Amino acid sequence: MSNLSFEEAINNLSSDDVKVRKEAIESLVGITDESAIEPLIKATTDDNAQVRFKAAEILGNMGDVAVDKLIEEFKNASGKDKRFLAFALKETEDKKVIPYFVDAIDDEDFGVRKVAVRALGELQAADQIDSIAKCLEDEDWGVKLAAIQALGDLATDESIKLIKDARKAEDDKDFKKSCNKAIKKAEKRQKAKASGESIVKLIPMSTLKEMEKTNPQKAIKEYERYVETKQAKDVPYKRLCVLYRKANDYDNEVRVLETAMEVFQGNDKKLAYFEKRLNKMK
Structure with missing residues (x-):
């Protein structure tokens, strides 16, 4: 674990030594200070892939704090420099980024197009299904597969039909397998939605506990998914x-x-922990 101060880490992002920059970016994981946004955006163009990816991940996990600045940078960026900004925007999970990803469907860089169409699926942009379907005709194989995954995320009758049509028109066995997987996922989501279940992708507890050590900001974000859907597991609430x-x-x-006390009402054993902790805070 790095002992760098915030100021030292920001300054070290400009070092000529890649090891120093790697240490600096790792020490900024979990940061929410707005003054870190511009240095981190600059770091998304670093010569080192690890630094670029980590900077984008940190920015994405900052959410609302960074999203407007990321949008501005994204609109003015091009080529490979735009890819990691696209990833950061996707990670914010903010619906306001949808129009910018729609525009990016026609970007000259295949990497940007791939992230853009995948994001539209994850953000449940069902009204942009035509833009997603357009990527099924993309010249890049990865973009086409991302479009299939995005349609699977939407999980509508129309999106499933588009996947089936794409599967029928393609001879490649691996592509057909990807289509089958996406259809299965979509149909499972449809059934869950019909039964009133919340459709949220949950990361296993064991993974999140390890994530706390390396990326507490991301861990909080993922634990919150358990709380959002009021999962009957007490560990996420405690952590x-x-x-x-x-x-x-x-x-x-x-x-x-307070959410935990609502969820575990009637379970005296689990409820006691949360009542005791809340009472100590008053």
């Missing part, structure tokens, strides 16, 4: 309370505790 306490985020800790 969020610990992480918010470390961040001195009183309001969010209280919110999680």
